Amino acid sequence: MALFWSRYKTKIWVGAITLLLVFYLAVTFERAVLLLGDPQPVAKAMGAAYLVLPIVGAWALIRELLFGARTEQMANILEKEGGLPPDTLPRTPAGRIVREAADAEFVKYQHEAEAAPEDWRVWFRLSCAYDAAGDRRRARAAMRDAVGLFRKG
16 A cells, blocks of 8 residues: 555645546536526626636646646656656755755756757756756746647657
8 A cells, every 4th residue: 555655646636636626616617607697797797707717727727737647758758768867966864955966967957958959858857957956937847848849749
């Protein structure tokens, strides 16, 4: 059971949160329909406005699930090719990556991405380097670039 949990922990959490969001979106949609059926013009307007929430929420959910699936697919390909960045950075006693070491390692992946800007593999590795350096916003942007290049073929 422990092996199962450690292997699928993230997928279980994503599934649970997805189910909660789908439930929330269904309730929101149902409330919007109720408001649209009310004879009051203000209630109809609120229902129409409220209807936007489940539409945007469903779009965001699908987009993020596809992003995660593509990221996992790319990681599996890189793992088979032996192209994943090694996890050799030193860590603090609390388990966090030492920032200075991550920053020094980052330069290598940055140069790699500059040398081959059309290769999704280098953008994937650059995303991992950004993440190790603690820059989550740029890590996500680099991974989105990697996904875009991966989808192009």
